[in-house]
Amino acid sequence: MSQPIKLPKWVDVGVIPALNILAALAVSALVILSLGENPIEALDVMLYGAFGYDEAIGYTLYYTTNFIFTGLAVAVAFHAGLFNIGGEGQAYIGGLGVGLVILALDGLLPWYALLPLAMLGAAVFGGIWAAVPGWLQAYRGSHIVITTIMFNFIASALMVYLLVNVMIKPGQMSPESREFAESAWLPMAHQMFAVIGIDVSRSPLNLSFVLALIASVLVAIFIWRTRWGYAIRTVGRNETAAIYAGIDPKKTIFWTMALSGMLAGMVGINEIMGVQHKLLLNFTAGYGFTGIAVALMGRNHPIGIVLASLLFGTLYQGGAELDFEFEQITRDMVIVIQGFIILFSGALAYMFNPLVARLIGRLMPARG
Amino acid sequence: MADTYLLILLTLDATLRVATPLILAAMAGLFSERSGVIDIGLEGKMLAAAFAAAATAAVTGSAWAGLGMGISVSIGLALLHGFACITHRGDQVISGVAINVVAAGLTIVLGIAWFHQGGRTPTLDASARFTEHALPFADAARSIPVIGPLYAEVISGHNILVYLALAVVPLTWWVVYRTRFGLRLRAVGENPAAVDTAGISVTGLRYSALVIAGTLCGIAGTYLSTAHSAAFVRDMTAGKGYMALAAMIFGKWKPVPTLFACLLFGFLDAMAVRLQGVELPVIGIFPVQLLQALPYILTVVLLAGFIGKAIAPKASGTPYVKERT
Numbered sequence A: 001m002s003q004p005i006k007l008p009k010w011v012d013v014g015v016i017p018a019l020n021i022l023a024a025l026a027v028s029a030l031v032i033l034s035l036g037e038n039p040i041e042a043l044d045v046m047l048y049g050a051f052g053y054d055e056a057i058g059y060t061l062y063y064t065t066n067f068i069f070t071g072l073a074v075a076v077a078f079h080a081g082l083f084n085i086g087g088e089g090q091a092y093i094g095g096l097g098v099g100l101v102i103l104a105l106d107g108l109l110p111w112y113a114l115l116p117l118a119m120l121g122a123a124v125f126g127g128i129w130a131a132v133p134g135w136l137q138a139y140r141g142s143h144i145v146i147t148t149i150m151f152n153f154i155a156s157a158l159m160v161y162l163l164v165n166v167m168i169k170p171g172q173m174s175p176e177s178r179e180f181a182e183s184a185w186l187p188m189a190h191q192m193f194a195v196i197g198i199d200v201s202r203s204p205l206n207l208s209f210v211l212a213l214i215a216s217v218l219v220a221i222f223i224w225r226t227r228w229g230y231a232i233r234t235v236g237r238n239e240t241a242a243i244y245a246g247i248d249p250k251k252t253i254f255w256t257m258a259l260s261g262m263l264a265g266m267v268g269i270n271e272i273m274g275v276q277h278k279l280l281l282n283f284t285a286g287y288g289f290t291g292i293a294v295a296l297m298g299r300n301h302p303i304g305i306v307l308a309s310l311l312f313g314t315l316y317q318g319g320a321e322l323d324f325e326f327e328q329i330t331r332d333m334v335i336v337i338q339g340f341i342i343l344f345s346g347a348l349a350y351m352f353n354p355l356v357a358r359l360i361g362r363l364m365p366a367r368g
Numbered sequence B: 001m002a003d004t005y006l007l008i009l010l011t012l013d014a015t016l017r018v019a020t021p022l023i024l025a026a027m028a029g030l031f032s033e034r035s036g037v038i039d040i041g042l043e044g045k046m047l048a049a050a051f052a053a054a055a056t057a058a059v060t061g062s063a064w065a066g067l068g069m070g071i072s073v074s075i076g077l078a079l080l081h082g083f084a085c086i087t088h089r090g091d092q093v094i095s096g097v098a099i100n101v102v103a104a105g106l107t108i109v110l111g112i113a114w115f116h117q118g119g120r121t122p123t124l125d126a127s128a129r130f131t132e133h134a135l136p137f138a139d140a141a142r143s144i145p146v147i148g149p150l151y152a153e154v155i156s157g158h159n160i161l162v163y164l165a166l167a168v169v170p171l172t173w174w175v176v177y178r179t180r181f182g183l184r185l186r187a188v189g190e191n192p193a194a195v196d197t198a199g200i201s202v203t204g205l206r207y208s209a210l211v212i213a214g215t216l217c218g219i220a221g222t223y224l225s226t227a228h229s230a231a232f233v234r235d236m237t238a239g240k241g242y243m244a245l246a247a248m249i250f251g252k253w254k255p256v257p258t259l260f261a262c263l264l265f266g267f268l269d270a271m272a273v274r275l276q277g278v279e280l281p282v283i284g285i286f287p288v289q290l291l292q293a294l295p296y297i298l299t300v301v302l303l304a305g306f307i308g309k310a311i312a313p314k315a316s317g318t319p320y321v322k323e324r325t
Helices: A009-034 A039-051 A054-079 A087-105 A111-140 A144-166 A189-195 A208-225 A227-237 A239-244 A249-265 A267-276 A287-297 A302-325 A333-347 A353-363 B002-034 B042-060 B063-087 B092-115 B147-155 B160-178 B180-190 B192-197 B202-228 B240-250 B255-275 B288-303
Strands: none
Touching: A009 A039, A009 A333, A009 A353, A039 A054, A039 A302, A054 A087, A054 A189, A054 A208, A054 A227, A054 A249, A054 A267, A054 A287, A054 A302, A087 A111, A087 A144, A087 A249, A087 A267, A087 A287, A111 A144, A111 A249, A111 A267, A111 B288, A144 B240, A144 B288, A208 A227, A208 A267, A208 A302, A227 A239, A227 A249, A239 A249, A249 A267, A287 A302, A287 A333, A287 B092, A302 A333, A333 B063, A333 B092, B002 B042, B002 B147, B002 B160, B002 B180, B002 B202, B002 B240, B002 B255, B042 B063, B042 B092, B042 B202, B042 B240, B063 B092, B063 B202, B160 B180, B160 B202, B160 B255, B180 B192, B180 B202, B192 B202, B202 B240, B240 B255, B240 B288, B255 B288
16 A cells, blocks of 8 residues: 555546545534534535525625635645645735725726726735745745745734724724725626626625636636646646756746735635725635635646535535524534545545545456 | 833733743644654644633533643544544645644534533633642742842742643753654654664654644643633634744744744734833834734744754655655
8 A cells, every 4th residue: 555546537536536525524414413403404504595595696606706716726836736825815915906906096997997907916916925935935945834824924914004004094993994986896796687687686796706717717728738837737746857847946836826826816806896895804714725625625626626616605605504593503614514625635635545446446357 | 110120020921921832832843843744733733622621621620621631632633633644644734724624613613512602611710720829939039129029920920831831841852852762753754764764663653743742732722721711712722823833943843942932922922912002202103013923924034044044854744655666
């Protein structure tokens, strides 16, 4: 068992991830059972809470948007063999970039003119917040995991300072900026549907969801169909080989992290420009950390990430319903499920490999 | 003058209180990382221990039972970490993150389900807590100039876990540098293949290091909820595990420098509390967020090799594969 076990591809991308997720859900179900509630009933409530009515679907997809961005961010870094644990801070600072752009220009430009500028703000701010740890890893040898963790805390302190002391709306107690002019708000889903005559309930779902889907396609093309993506994957697999292939691993690490931070920063478009319409504290609410679970579950592939994001969107929105329906479990159960998914799909990803290999060996006798 | 001196002493006293969990968790991280296992999960182990200790103390009325349960739960999580990344050679960072997330979720879910106070545990009576002990002659010593107040305010009057944390540092030093186990521990973190060749179990050593780390994190968590405070509240550790990790790196994976890093970080924290909203001459209201961010900024700068050099144990982060092809 010392060598990695070679499994057929369909087992590796289909059966093993499914087993890992099942294990995570099974353990979560045991927790619910031990608290005296029925896990099947909880699942039922969560599914209704996430998809049962159109407002719920809107919320589910709104959460999904954030997870797609942070999941893509973590995945891009993973492809270069880097563990970007700082999506939270990058999303936070990316949101700051969005906020600054809109606060400066919101009376002058309509949302469609602001959007590219705000995205640039998110990309530059989020990108820099990740590129600095990337640079430190590549050129100074600091461990990217530690640096990105530290940057999360630095981001949080910086945002508190800025909002409490600098950007707070005068004459207001709560540390928030002024609200953006309404012309700068991203169109909401219910407004867009209203244009084509379909009546949909109000929810925070906005144009960013479409942007997230486009980002997924672009990332897929970038990673598997461009020379830069090839460079990233090569560095991730084998740095020495990359050097022989004429790839500069240091430069690649730097730019991969920058790209990763840009993607995380796009959470700011959804949250700040799309939903909150002002800068405020803690709008990232753990989405950056969830991105880790999303990327692990989605096996760093955009299709997997969109599906995993949808699952986490479902858990987040459906989980809110648990508070109303159950005595013993609350929406915090979702964090537990998330933890078990990281454990089984990430840390214990290969636990089932020997077992499955043995099973396959028995079912499909050696074919040479 | 006497007032200023007292103010300094009170700040030092606060420093020690804040630094205690950092010291314990940082020593935990030191054992783990010196054996070649990265321990991002300090935070989660501490949090879980804090909850287990407060819950147990609330039910049994005994702080010591709380300590026992806190340590047990923390060791349990450490073993899970070992199972994932020693036995199954999973990614150590991911495993640590998983432990942190599971602990963050479970402490709230169980807290709400068991105590119905929104995730808080019932407030502990003095008898179910680790309370402060005045050292002998503390009051009598107060009248001695300079040293007297220092003894009475800073050295005396802490709970037993504070003194335990301070004792853990020389003990860690002794174990790591003066015992056979310590020699092997350091070796396994640098070159596990050599240790294996000498016929010593890499797995065994790493598991023992994790159990020690679990024990220390358990004490740190117990301190938070049964000594420093009188109940568990959600997300009680609030990043202290990560700060301990930073302190350990800042102390270059060595016990005594790590102790000083913890004291420095604790001091910055105590200062931040003291300076909150205080108007200072020239600069006006001091940005306390800068003090709060300083430990992390300093660690980044140190890691980047701009002030001295921090070199991690060589084998840290890589699972050990016995045979190669």
